[in-house]
Amino acid sequence: xxxxxxxxxxxxxxxxxxxxxxxxxxxxxxxxxxxxxxxxxxxxxxxxxxxxxxxxxxxxxxxxxxxxxxxxxxxxxxxxxxxxxxxxxxxxxxxxxxxxxxxxxxxxxxxxxxxxxxxxxxxxxxxxxxxxxxxxxxxxxxxxxxxxxxxxxxxxxxxxxxxxxxxxxxxxxxxxxxxxxxxxxxxxxxxxxxxxxxxxxxxxxxxxxxxxxxxxxxxxxxxxxxxxxxxxxxxxxxxxxxxxxxxxxxxxxxxxxxxxxxxxxxxxxxxxxxxxxxxxxxxxxxxxxxxxxxxxxxxxxxxxxxxxxxxxxxxxxxxxxxxxxxxxxxxxxxxxxxxxxxxxxxxxxxxxxxxxxxxxxxxxxxxxxxxxxxxxxxxxxxxxxxxxxxxxxxxxxxxxxxxxxxxxxxxxxxxxxxxxxxxxxxxxxxxxxxxxxxxxxxxxxxxxxxxxxxxxxxxxxxxxxxxxxxxxxxxxxxxxxxxxxxxxxxxxxxx
Amino acid sequence: xxxxxxxxxxxxxxxxxxxxxxxxxxxxxxxxxxxxxxxxxxxxxxxxxxxxxxxxxxxxxxxxxxxxxxxxxxxxxxxxxxxxxxxxxxxxxxxxxxxxxxxxxxxxxxxxxxxxxxxxxxxxxxxxxxxxxxxxxxxxxxxxxxxxxxxxxxxxxxxxxxxxxxxxxxxxxxxxxxxxxxxxxxxxxxxxxxxxxxxxxxxxxxxxxxxxxxxxxxxxxxxxxxxxxxxxxxxxxxxxxxxxxxxxxxxxxxxxxxxxxxxxxxxxxxxxxxxxxxxxxxxxxxxxxxxxxxxxxxxxxxxxxxxxxxxxxxxxxxxxxxxxxxxxxxxxxxxxxxxxxxxxxxxxxxxxxxxxxxxxxxxxxxxxxxxxxxxxxxxxxxxxxxxxxxxxxxxxxxxxxxxxxxxxxxxxxxxxxxxxxxxxxxxxxxxxxxxxxxxxxxxxxxxxxxxxxxxxxxxxxxxxxxxxxxxxxxxxxxxxxxxx
Numbered sequence: 006x007x008x009x010x011x012x013x014x015x016x017x018x019x020x021x022x023x024x025x026x027x028x029x030x031x032x033x034x035x036x037x038x039x040x041x042x043x044x045x046x047x048x049x050x051x052x053x054x055x056x057x058x059x060x061x062x063x064x065x066x067x068x069x070x071x072x073x074x075x076x077x078x079x080x081x082x083x084x085x086x087x088x089x090x091x092x093x094x095x096x097x098x099x100x101x102x103x104x105x106x107x108x109x110x111x112x113x114x115x116x117x118x119x120x121x122x123x124x125x126x127x128x129x130x131x132x133x134x135x136x137x138x139x140x141x142x143x144x145x146x147x148x149x150x151x152x153x154x155x156x157x158x159x160x161x162x163x164x165x166x167x168x169x170x171x172x173x174x175x176x177x178x179x180x181x182x183x184x185x186x187x188x189x190x191x192x193x194x195x196x197x198x199x200x201x202x203x204x205x206x207x208x209x210x211x212x213x214x215x216x217x218x219x220x221x222x223x224x225x226x227x228x229x230x231x232x233x234x235x236x237x238x239x240x241x242x243x244x245x246x247x248x249x250x251x252x253x254x255x256x257x258x259x260x261x262x263x264x265x266x267x268x269x270x271x272x273x274x275x276x277x278x279x280x281x282x283x284x285x286x287x288x289x290x291x292x293x294x295x296x297x298x299x300x301x302x303x304x305x306x307x308x309x310x311x312x313x314x315x316x317x318x319x320x321x322x323x324x325x326x327x328x329x330x331x332x333x334x335x336x337x338x339x340x341x342x343x344x345x346x347x348x349x350x351x352x353x354x355x356x357x358x359x360x361x362x363x364x365x366x367x368x369x370x371x372x373x374x375x376x377x378x379x380x381x382x383x384x385x386x387x388x389x390x391x392x393x394x395x396x397x398x399x400x401x402x403x404x405x406x407x408x409x410x411x412x413x414x415x416x417x418x419x420x421x422x423x424x425x426x427x428x429x430x431x432x433x434x435x436x437x438x439x440x441x442x443x444x445x446x447x448x449x450x451x452x453x454x455x456x457x458x459x460x461x462x463x464x465x466x467x468x469x470x471x472x473x474x475x476x477x478x479x480x481x482x483x484x485x486x487x488x489x490x491x492x493x494x495x496x497x498x499x500x
Numbered sequence: 501x502x503x504x505x506x507x508x509x510x511x512x513x514x515x516x517x518x519x520x521x522x523x524x525x526x527x528x529x530x531x532x533x534x535x536x537x538x539x540x541x542x543x544x545x546x547x548x549x550x551x552x553x554x555x556x557x558x559x560x561x562x563x564x565x566x567x568x569x570x571x572x573x574x575x576x577x578x579x580x581x582x583x584x585x586x587x588x589x590x591x592x593x594x595x596x597x598x599x600x601x602x603x604x605x606x607x608x609x610x611x612x613x614x615x616x617x618x619x620x621x622x623x624x625x626x627x628x629x630x631x632x633x634x635x636x637x638x639x640x641x642x643x644x645x646x647x648x649x650x651x652x653x654x655x656x657x658x659x660x661x662x663x664x665x666x667x668x669x670x671x672x673x674x675x676x677x678x679x680x681x682x683x684x685x686x687x688x689x690x691x692x693x694x695x696x697x698x699x700x701x702x703x704x705x706x707x708x709x710x711x712x713x714x715x716x717x718x719x720x721x722x723x724x725x726x727x728x729x730x731x732x733x734x735x736x737x738x739x740x741x742x743x744x745x746x747x748x749x750x751x752x753x754x755x756x757x758x759x760x761x762x763x764x765x766x767x768x769x770x771x772x773x774x775x776x777x778x779x780x781x782x783x784x785x786x787x788x789x790x791x792x793x794x795x796x797x798x799x800x801x802x803x804x805x806x807x808x809x810x811x812x813x814x815x816x817x818x819x820x821x822x823x824x825x826x827x828x829x830x831x832x833x834x835x836x837x838x839x840x841x842x843x844x845x846x847x848x849x850x851x852x853x854x855x856x857x858x859x860x861x862x863x864x865x866x867x868x869x870x871x872x873x874x875x876x877x878x879x880x881x882x883x884x885x886x887x888x889x890x891x892x893x894x895x896x897x898x899x900x901x902x903x904x905x906x907x908x909x910x911x912x913x914x915x916x917x918x919x920x921x922x923x924x925x926x927x928x929x930x931x932x933x934x935x936x937x938x939x940x941x942x943x944x945x946x947x948x949x950x951x952x953x954x955x956x957x958x959x960x961x962x963x964x965x966x967x968x969x970x971x972x973x974x975x976x977x978x979x980x981x982x983x984x
Contacts, residue, residue, distance in 0.1 A: 082574065086912075376901070388916035392883070401907045403926050406898035411925040416913040 022079060025090045032093040033075045033180075039099035040068050040187055055167035056159045060189055063171045067186025074180040081179070086364040086396045087306055087335040092278045095218075097250050101190060102132040102219040111244060112139060112212055119240040119272070120208045122457040127208045128152050128193050132249075133221030135191055149201035150235055151194075152209075155224075158194045165196060170226055173286045174256050175310070181280045185222045185254040192224030195237050199230035199260070206236035206268075206455050214247030214274050223253040227267070231260035231288070236455050237267050241281075243274035243301075253281040259291035261315070266294045268458050272465055273301035275330070282308040289315035296453050297324040298462045299334045300469045306335040313340065313347035324353035325449040325462075327469040328361035329390070335364040342371045342378050351382040354449050356442060356470065357393035366398040367412065373404040382412040387419065387445055389438075442470050529590035535559065538690055541590050545659050545693070548666050558679035558689030565683050572683050575845040576874040576906055577814050579788060582753060589691045589724070651707050653737075654699040658726050661697035668699055672730055676759040676796050676822070684755040684790040684816075688724045692757070695726035700735035700766075709964055710739045725756040731766035731801075740964060742773040752777075753788050754812075760795030760803055764825065767802045768795065771963055773971055775811035778978075783841025783870070786813025793817065799825035799854070806962045808971040809836040809844060810978040818876065820849035823857035823885075830859040833959040835971070837978050838871025838903070847877035847894075847909075852885035852918070861892040864956050867903035868979055874906040881918035888918045896926040897955055899948075899979070949976060 044064055076093055077084040112131060116139060120127050129139040135154035137143075143152055158166045176183045193209045211223045227237055241251055251273065259265055273279045279302040285293055297307050311320045326334040340349045355363035369380045386395035399412040419441050427437040446466045453459040529540055538559050542552040571581065648655050654665060662669050679689040700706050731737050754776065760768050770793075779786025789812040795803040805819035821830030832848035850859035865873040875894045896905035907924045929951050937947030953960075953972060960968050 374901070386913075388913065388918070391916050393916055394912075394914045396913070397911045397922075399907070399909060399922070399924070401896075401905070401924060401926055403896070403898070403906060404904040406901045406903065406928045408898070409927050411923070412907070413924070414909070414911055414922040415920060416911060417919040418916050 021090070025078065025088075025093070028090070029076045029078065029093045032097075032099075033071070036099040036184060036187075037068070037072060039101075040064075043101060044068075044188075054159070054163060056163045059167040059170055063186045063189050067176055067183045067189065070176045070183035071180050071187050074177075074183055076181075077179045083179070083337065083366070086362075087304070087333065089304070092250065092304060095248060095250070095278065097220045098216075098218050099220055101188060102134070102216050102221060104134060105216055107131055107136065107139075107215055108244075109139070112215065115212060115242050115244070116210050119210055119242050119270070119461065120238075120457075121461060122205075122208075125205055125208050125457070126150075126152050127210060128154065129210045129212065130191065130193070130221070130223060131212045132215050132219050133191055133223060135193075149198060149233070150203040150207055151196045151198075152207050153194045153196075155190075155192045155194065162196070165228070166194065166226070169228060169256070169258060172256070173258065173312070174254055174282070174284050178282070178308075181252050181306075182254055182282050185224060185252050185282075188220075188222040189224055190222075192226065195225070195227045195235070197227075197229045197233040197235040197263070197265075200232040201230075202233065203235035206238050206266075206458060208238050208240060210240045210242065211251060211253065212242055212244070213251045213277060214243035214249040216249075217247045218249065220250045220252065223251060225253070225255040227255065227257045227265065229257075229259045229263035229265045229291075232262045233260070234264035235266070236458070237265065238455075238458055239267075239269045241269070241271045241273050241279060241301075243277050245274050246276070247274055248276040248278075249274070250278040251280070253279075255281070255283040257283065257285040257293070259285070259287045259293055259318075261288040262290045263288065264292045266296075266454060268296040268453060268455075268462070269298070269307065270462060270465060271297070271299040271301055271305055271307065273305065275301065275303060275332070277302045279305040279307075281306070283310070285309070285311040285320070287311065287313050287315065287318040287320065290317040291315070292318075293320040294452075294454075295320070295322045296449075296462070297322075297336060298450070298465060299324075299326040299336070300328070300465045302332065302334070304333045306337065308337045308339075310339045311341065311349070312343055313349065314343050316344050316346045318344070319348040321349070321452070322351045322353070323449050323452050324365075325355075325446055325466060326353075326363050327356040327446065327466050328363055328393075329358040329469065329472065330361060331359065332361045333364070334362075335366075337366045339368045339370065340380065342369070342375050342380065344372075345375050346377045347375065348378070349380045349382075352449060352452075353384045354445065355384075355386040355395060356389065356446060357386065357395055358389040360390060360392035360394075362394040362396070364396045366400070368400040368402065369410060369412070371403040371405050371408055371410065375405050376407040378405065378408040378410065380408070380410045384412075384414045385445070386414075386416040387442065388416065389418065389442070439470060443467065446470065528588050531588045532585050533587070533589060533691065537589055541691060541693060544590060545662070547659075547662055550666070550670055551662055554674065554679070555690050558686050559691075561680045562683065562686035562690055565686060569683075575816055575876070576872065576908070577816060577843040577845050579814055579843075582788070584687075587753060590693055647707065652701045652704050653706050654697065655710055656697055658692075658695040658697050658728070661728075665697075665699070668730070669697070669728070672728060672759070672761055674759075676761060676794050677757050677792050682792060685757050685792040688726065688755045688757045688792070692724040692726040695728075695756075697727075698729045698737060698739065700731045700737045702732040703734045704732075705735070706737040710737065723752070723754050723756075725754075727756070727758040728761075729759070729768055729770070730761045731763060731768050733763045734765045735763070736767040738769040738771070738964065740771045740967060742775070742967070742970070753790070755790045756792070758791070758793040758819075760793075762795060762797050762801035762803050764799045765801060766798070767804075769804045770795075770806070770819070771967055772805075772807040772809075773967055773974060774807065774809045774815070775974055777813075778811050778840065778842050779813040781840045781869075783813070786842070787811065788814045789816065790814075791817040793819035794822065794849075795820070795830075796822045797825055797828035797830060797854075797857075800827045801825055802829040802831070804831040804833075804962070805848065806833045806959065807835070807846075808959070808963070808967075808974065809834070809846060810974045812844075813842060815842075815844040815846055817846045818848055820851070821859065822851045822853065823859065823888075824853045826855045826857070828854050828857045830857070831962075832859075832861045832863070833962045834863045835866070835956045835959045835975070836864070836873055837866045837975060838868070838873045839978055840869040840871065842869075843872045845874040845876055847875045849878040850880070850890060851878075852881040852888040852890070854885060854888075856887040856889075857885055858888070859890045861890070861894070862958050863892075863894040864959055865894070865896040865905055866899065866952065866955070866975075866979070867896065867905045868899040870902045872904045872906070874908060875924070876908045878910040878912065879920055879922070880910075880912045881915050881920070883914050885915055886917045888915065890920045890922075892920075892922040894922075894924040895955070896924075897952065898926065898928045949979075952979065
């Protein structure tokens, strides 16, 4: 923004840009070296199976792309409002985390808080590696849905993995996605058989920060065969007081008429960095519902790219970010209406307290000759803190004419009239603010169909809002409210 | 809608009605851009030393931009690279001496204005609008100057102002759009040949609407206009700008800069009807219109931009307001039409710095044929702009299945008491709307014309009366054929 800046403001910015470029180059070299050390002579690549050939190829392409793209800099328009300067300067250990002693009690408590449903299928990863001992109910014979780690999939269904892995993920977008492919080693596969309906949601829990300064690259592949339906939740949590980077990538393929509800709950530790890309490819008449809730991490970025690549496909994207302290959350969605008669709706809401910053970019693309399209998008932001910042970029790019597209965006604080009305009726300022804020958030969470997941998302948001509205904005206090540690305080108070 | 359209010539554009070339002996600089050319322009215009220095500073900034980044590529427009060394940067009509009355003006030139429908003498008597006609960079006629002088308003060509009021130029030039602002503004600052200057002193309400007609005439001559309007404390002025251009095969570059300065309690209303040559129906030729327009608002001041963009092969224009003062107001009303292969990337920036500053954005885009129309805007509220408000509405109308309509708003609020509402919609004209009109005996063309005019009404009503009529006509001519 050249306009507002006086000459005095310009000089340090250029200076910091130089620093950024230097630290970014250094961090990049660290990852390149680590890749060289760990994967150049990976013994498994020698084994000529399809899966290992595929993985080796994806790693090779990934590291090549990463070498070219590096970390997104300030001149990258898609990252305009999100600087990764603090991330590249954080001095993470780029090597894949070695298996270390897991503080089982602490980690189990975090997992229990994330997934309260004891009978659900849960696959747990700690710092990027699957941990069978912490996972739950995976041996249950479920004919509809199959949950596996990459290792299991490679022996049980190698074809599935070698044919689908990396098929749609765009590693050209920016360095992080390329890096995920480059360090591809472990991940989760969720396979829903054709025509089958999975009664209960599948939970994938990614725990970070067991090793401080570690980097993990969780990878998830979800395949919903024609006519199937399922719910998959991804939980990102971490040990409080630790700093780590979770760089996730999820590929979702929906067959003809398949229905998938995907729920991503980001409750990382307050000092964590989180980057995730979800790439969805939809078949004819398929239906995709996404929920993205972000309440944790120091810096988080979630990208959701949906390709409506066959007629009658539809998607609904819901998102909620509730931030406090110095947290920064960026949500970047792209909906590509590549074929006629496709529909999309999008609702994203943000609650910013303290000096936090919420960023939303929603791009809707309607390709030439993709007629009879309907697309609607809405982004609302609530600013609770005096230093809070909201940035929003709704974008419509339309190359066909028979379309009904709209978007709306609002930024503001709580409605003074509504607060006044409530106070007139004897509700104190704190509870009134809390009620209005929770009602604002509920418009997003109420769309989560599974009751356990909805409760879990609501709890995460309530904790954050309780803290924001009643707890003040003091920074030291901010630490324990996040990071997935269950502190069900004042839950009854939220009416 | 217009007379001779039928359903058969769908996508057949109306011929450009104002396409003709006047043959006037030109005093043209050799093509190319270097320090020598800038010294030549400055010397030719008998400018004081500070102007030359300012131009050279701009030229060096531009050269640096060329070296570092090249021509900006972020806008949603496509065009072949421009060879800046192939352009001639100075052209003046044959007569260079100061003119006192219309009789001294080249009769051929007067005939050109006649064809455009702006006979100076008639306008003088009937409309009471002072016309500063810029013909190929040098003003050849200025009317009503005396009347304005009585009110204390200075309204003259830029080169004249440089000579007669150098202190004002020195004080205000480049204070809103600095030479380093962007690629095209830097280029303009280095090579601009003329433009308009208007100064309204403290407490004066300008007695008439001011208007200037710009025209490109000599082939291969880029036109670089510079406009500077200053409204002192409590002053008010309404400025009208309109342009048409002759038909040409080669692309012509137009990079103008407009600066508005509104002091405390002042008001500036700036209206534009832009109808440069848009190129033929294959997209050949047409003007590249890269304009930087910006205004600065002090306490309780108001700046209002209204624009109707129907011409040009490429429109790249973001009239902006920096709301520095408390309770300052910024407004942007725009209709942009693209037909055939026209491309428009236009919008506004509202930068809120002052407390309780308010802004309104109403943008209407119409795409037809293979036209591409983008709205790109920024609403920024800085931490000190407590109680700032913005309302934005950007609607797009699509006519035909080969065109495109895009919206790229940026909203950036750094203040918890700021309030922003933004809405945008894109659709085509509903078949039921057309059916309803036809039921009531309207032809399809009339129905579409009516709906399109209704779509743009919120903007047209902001235009001064004369322009509102012209704008509606222009809209119909531009869309002729496309809406069969």
